[in-house]
Each structure stands twice: as C-alpha cells, then as structure tokens.
Amino acid sequence: KRPIIIDTDPGIDDAVAIAIALFSDELDVKCISTVNGNVGLDKTTYNALRLVKFFGKENIPVVAGASKPLLRSVVDASEVHGKTGMEGFDFEDPDMSLLRNESAIEYMRKVLMESDEPVILLPIGPLTNIALLLSTYPEVKSKIKEIVMMGGSTGRGNCGVMSEFNFHADPEAAKMVFHSGLKLVMVPLDAGINARITKDVSEKIRTMNKTGHMFYELFRRYRGSSFETGLKMYDSYAIAYVLQPDIFETVETFVDIETQGEYTSGCSVVDLKGYLNREANTTVVVDADPEKFKQWFLTSVEKCC
Numbered sequence: 608k609r610p611i612i613i614d615t616d617p618g619i620d621d622a623v624a625i626a627i628a629l630f631s632d633e634l635d636v637k638c639i640s641t642v643n644g645n646v647g648l649d650k651t652t653y654n655a656l657r658l659v660k661f662f663g664k665e666n667i668p669v670v671a672g673a674s675k676p677l678l679r680s681v682v683d684a685s686e687v688h689g690k691t692g693m694e695g696f697d698f699e700d701p702d703m704s705l706l707r708n709e710s711a712i713e714y715m716r717k718v719l720m721e722s723d724e725p726v727i728l729l730p731i732g733p734l735t736n737i738a739l740l741l742s743t744y745p746e747v748k749s750k751i752k753e754i755v756m757m758g759g760s761t762g763r764g765n766c767g768v769m770s771e772f773n774f775h776a777d778p779e780a781a782k783m784v785f786h787s788g789l790k791l792v793m794v795p796l797d798a799g800i801n802a803r804i805t806k807d808v809s810e811k812i813r814t815m816n817k818t819g820h821m822f823y824e825l826f827r828r829y830r831g832s833s834f835e836t837g838l839k840m841y842d843s844y845a846i847a848y849v850l851q852p853d854i855f856e857t858v859e860t861f862v863d864i865e866t867q868g869e870y871t872s873g874c875s876v877v878d879l880k881g882y883l884n885r886e887a888n889t890t891v892v893v894d895a896d897p898e899k900f901k902q903w904f905l906t907s908v909e910k911c912c
C-alpha cells in the first residue's frame with residue numbers, strides 16, 4: 608500500500624476525499640492533519656475526529672496544525688460548508704481524547720522520517736501546515752514522494768477575483784510550497800469544470816451504504832442550487848488523481864503564487880503559454896473526463912462502509 612498523509616480542513620469535499628482514501632485498498636493513510644481553513648482549526652479538528660468515528664477508523668491518528676495563516680488574518684468558507692464546516696448531517700460527537708498531543712508538523716515529521724517508502728502528501732486545505740513542515744524540518748523533503756494538492760486555478764478564482772480559496776487563505780504558504788523544489792501536482796478549480804457530481808450520481812449513492820447516505824445529506828446542503836446542476840467536489844479530484852490519474856488531462860508548466868498584488872494575492876500564476884520562460888515546476892490538471900470520474904466516484908463510494 609502507498610503511504611499518504613492527508614492535510615485537511617473538513618469541509619464537505621474534504622470529507623469525501625478522506626472517506627475515499629480511508630477505504631481505498633491501495634493507500635495506507637498515515638495520519639490526518641488539520642488546518643484552519645473552511646472553518647476555524649477547532650472545528651476542522653472536531654470534524655476530522657467525527658469522520659474517523661463515523662467510518663470506524665479511529666485507529667487513524669488525527670493531529671491538529673496551524674490555527675491561522677502564516678502572515679495574514681483568517682478568512683473562512685463557512686458560507687459554503689456551513690457554520691460547523693460539515694453542515695447537513697447529524698454526526699455523533701467524537702472522542703476528543705483521540706486527538707494526538709503532538710502538533711501536526713511534529714507528527715508528520717515523525718511519520719515521514721520513519722517511513723521506508725517516500726510518502727505522498729495530500730493537502731486539501733490552505734498550505735500553512737505544509738509550509739511550516741518544510742521550513743522547520745527540511746530533512747523531510749527526501750521522504751516526500753510528491754505533493755498532490757487541491758488549490759489554484761488556471762483562470763479566475765472562486766474566492767478572490769483571481770484566487771482560489773486554499774491559496775487565497777494563505778498565499779505565503781502556497782508560495783513556499785511552489786518554491787520547495789519538490790514534485791508538485793496541482794489539482795485546480797479547472798478539474799471541476801466538466802467532472803461534476805450530477806444529481807443522478809447523488810441519488811445512486813443515497814441508498815448505497817451509510818457513507819453514501821451521509822454524502823447525500825451533505826451534498827444537498829453544499830453550494831445550494833448546484834445540487835441540481837452538478838456539484839464541484841474539489842477535494843475529491845485530488846484523491847482521484849492519486850488513485851486514477853488517467854481521469855485527468857495534465858500539463859507540465861511553471862507555477863508561482865502572487866503575494867503582492869493589490870487585487871490578486873493568492874492567485875496561482877500558471878504559465879501555460881511560457882511567457883515567463885521558466886522551467887516547469889508543477890504538473891497541473893487542466894481537465895477531467897466526466898464519465899471516468901463518475902464511474903470512479905461510484906466505485907469508490909461502494910467500497911466505503
């Protein structure tokens with residue numbers, strides 16, 4: 608099994624990515640680290656613990672990370688995910704004593720240094736924890752296979768005019784990751800242009816199993832009217848890339864993050880046309896096959912509890 612660390616801010620689409628990773632027979636989830644993002648750190652951590660309980664996976668370590676961005680003040684996305692961050696389903700209260708004492712970056716360092724095989728990092732929230740990990744413990748770099756992150760856009764944003772939420776929330780952290788020299792895969796907003804979770808797919812999972820039912824309830828609440836027209840379940844595209852990359856079309860190109868712009872900070876500058884004449888540093892997802900994604904999603908939910 609391939610070792611993987613999920614760094615997350617659950618988050619409705621985070622919950623989907625976590626479920627699919629936990630029930631995949633190809634992956635060994637070493638830990639779930641939480642970060643401030645969609646809602647505050649206390650809530651994202653609480654949600655991660657609610658999820659491991661729901662899935663009967665309380666053996667998976669949950670560790671809490673950064674409670675705020677590196678330099679900026681906190682922004683959240685509670686208008687999308689609801690006040691709790693996972694509004695729409697009535698989860699049981701988690702066992703808070705399962706939260707590890709170590710901070711996320713200490714725990715990640717331990718996992719990485721002890722791993723025989725290089726580990727995949729899957730950040731699906733703001734990149735604060737990952738930036739802190741790489742700057743505090745640079746020795747972990749040789750233990751990271753690749754960073755597959757949900758974030759950014761090749762065009763316009765979903766939070767700022769030009770910026771996607773995860774990068775917008777902590778542009779300096781995102782910039783550090785793009786300057787890390789590590790193997791990077793960016794799964795941006797573009798992945799969701801064609802591959803959406805359509806209403807018929809939501810109806811199918813509703814009665815599939817208890818996870819499908821829980822997703823259905825969350826989906827009804829997420830982004831209001833798009834339940835009818837097709838949901839963009841962003842973080843699920845990142846885990847889909849790890850498990851079935853042939854769903855996606857990618858390009859190798861240079862990416863950097865704008866941190867100075869008056870209106871554009873957090874914008875991912877994806878140099879698709881080579882204007883900057885810089886060497887490629889990122890594999891960028893530019894499109895997804897809707898039919899393959901749909902089949903993959905249904906098969907993945909079927910494997911859940």
Ligand code: BDR
Pocket residue numbers: 618619620621645684687731732757765771772773841842
């Ligand atoms: C990203 O922002 C969050 O709201 C989602 O969980 C996802 O990680 C999409 O822009």
Ligand code: CA
Pocket residue numbers: 615616617618620621644645731732842
């Ligand atoms: Ca997220």
